[in-house]
Amino acid sequence: MKITPKDLYLQRRRFLQLGAAGAVGLLARGAAAAKGAVHGEKLAGVKPMSKFDTTEKKTPFEDITSYNNFYEFGTDKEDPAANAHKLVTKPWVISVEGEVKKPRKYDFDELVKMFPIEERVYRMRCVEAWSMVIPWDGFPLADLIRKLEPTSRAKYVAFETVVQPENMPGVKGFSGIGFPYLEGLRLDEAMNPLTLLATGLYGEALPKQDGAPLRLVTPWKYGFKGIKSIVKIKFQETQPATTWSQYGGGTEYGFYANVNPDVDHPRWSQGRERRIGEFLKRKTLPFNGYGDQVASMYAGMDLKKFF
Ligand code: MTE
Numbered sequence: 001m002k003i004t005p006k007d008l009y010l011q012r013r014r015f016l017q018l019g020a021a022g023a024v025g026l027l028a029r030g031a032a033a034a035k036g037a038v039h040g041e042k043l044a045g046v047k048p049m050s051k052f053d054t055t056e057k058k059t060p061f062e063d064i065t066s067y068n069n070f071y072e073f074g075t076d077k078e079d080p081a082a083n084a085h086k087l088v089t090k091p092w093v094i095s096v097e098g099e100v101k102k103p104r105k106y107d108f109d110e111l112v113k114m115f116p117i118e119e120r121v122y123r124m125r126c127v128e129a130w131s132m133v134i135p136w137d138g139f140p141l142a143d144l145i146r147k148l149e150p151t152s153r154a155k156y157v158a159f160e161t162v163v164q165p166e167n168m169p170g171v172k173g174f175s176g177i178g179f180p181y182l183e184g185l186r187l188d189e190a191m192n193p194l195t196l197l198a199t200g201l202y203g204e205a206l207p208k209q210d211g212a213p214l215r216l217v218t219p220w221k222y223g224f225k226g227i228k229s230i231v232k233i234k235f236q237e238t239q240p241a242t243t244w245s246q247y248g249g250g251t252e253y254g255f256y257a258n259v260n261p262d263v264d265h266p267r268w269s270q271g272r273e274r275r276i277g278e279f280l281k282r283k284t285l286p287f288n289g290y291g292d293q294v295a296s297m298y299a300g301m302d303l304k305k306f307f
Contacts, residue, residue, distance in 0.1 A: 040205035047118040059132035068209045071175045072168040080209035086167035098234040099154035115139035122219035131273045137200035142191045157190045158240035159183045160232035183227035184240030220290035222257045254307040259288035
């Protein structure tokens, strides 16, 4: 998320590809689609429609899978689609640790069978000021947490991404952040009905570049909270260290990272965003439009401070 001249160039190029209605735009888009659109296994028995769904136009599968942030595979938007096929996702073990009555390791195939999979069509707002509408498939994190029975000392949940240096070219190269990628939520945020553990999108198993086999989705927060390819879930009393809140000496990204158009990033405005595929920028909404579901969790907190 460190915006370099190259990022700006790529973003501009991508914007032209997606925004232009002419033949050149369509051709360029076809090329991007061919690169990103590896379809996964169809998910069976997905419960359609949730009361939290947005009816806004969904971002095409090709764009969701070819314009990504997954620094383990490189810092350019095209890198994850080009490199993530190397990620080994079978077998996949998720370790549940810390302040929980039932710490244990879960095989992904076992975990995913424990809960009905539902579709959730959510907005995703990246801190870089672009956004998408993504039809995720997954299950509420709250359903898992209830089964795990956190102890009374559990106040936060920490998450960790896998590190496979031999398969992840970005782990060895310079990206400006350390690995493993770390994220965290307060326990009440983790229990919020909006918070999803995604196992798919568009009714298909999650593409590797989007965080296969299991990633976090918190639609009222900036996209970087959506940690990908999770291998550890730890319940703890103290606020976990997170990758981006440590970046730049902690001056650029906060732990809470709730979408807030009134608090600018030190280097760019958060007031507006570019929906991928659209020409004109649109206004960014507080809590990314999910205030009714989440604002009460932050009552009494200085929202400007808790970016
Ligand atoms: N998770 C890991 N492990 N590594 C990353 O670099 N990038 C984050 C988040 N999760 C990232 C990650 C950022 S900055 C964003 S905006 C979203 O993933 C992007 O998700 P997408 O590529 O599926 O759109």
